[in-house]
Amino acid sequence: MLVATVIASVTFQAGLNPPGGVWQQDSENGTEAAGTSILLSKHSDIGYHYFLNFNTVSFVAAVSVLLVEISGLPVRYKFFIWLLALTMIIAIWAMAVAYFNALYLVNPTYLVGIYLADIFSVVLLAAGAVHIIRLLFWIGKLLLKFVLWLITKHPANDAVNV
Template structure:
């Protein structure tokens, strides 16, 4: 629609918010896939870096109350535990997304090897910087088990979709995730 007068365009807050939510016909599936890959890669890079080099850094020398190479942030046990949990969940979610979005494409095996290696490096780094006195091995295992949460959630969603599809006699299609 072309304007013929010189008046400023009308701005509607309602239309603005509607355009933010409505994506129909705006993005092709391959564009969305590429956007998601970029976002997932950025999240993986940031969370990996935060795990390898924790906030506050690491102690540079041994003393009576800390050991060199251990995270300074770990002196606040609860905050450090929350940090490790959330950071691990973010890293594993982004890597799971990267693997899913590259599934079946050329060089998928190389992407899989790289991402799994990155997860293992992250785990080794967390193990190296976490003081054993601050975080007992049981709590550390919980943090590592968090890495499996995205996979478990996706499997549960797929099972629910299958069960709902079976109950509907194959007629109903449900979109869950």
């Protein structure tokens, strides 16, 4: 819950105070309005919107974890714990991608950040894949137990009654 709170705070702050800042007053030619992002007008819309999209995904994932935690849902069950962990993986991954994107927007010549973003994405995708595989094994074990219960508790009626 602490990590989700920190991620929500960081992404909230980055969303309202984007990297590079905002225009403090309207421009004389009317192209920039006060309160809009400086990077939005200086770079392509695509790069800035990538930053905003990943930042928003991270914020929503972190706030979702907080809502589940404080809502009183039974988090003692394996599925809820799995769901919360996967949501945190998504929040951390999206926050990292937003960071690396903001780093590129502020300093496009710093290419190390792009390579680190790729490496980090692969590591987190692997962690997510392992997490999903663990869920599939858990569901498989439950299905196997259920099938074995059906076989032992409900014998077939194909025997000849004597």
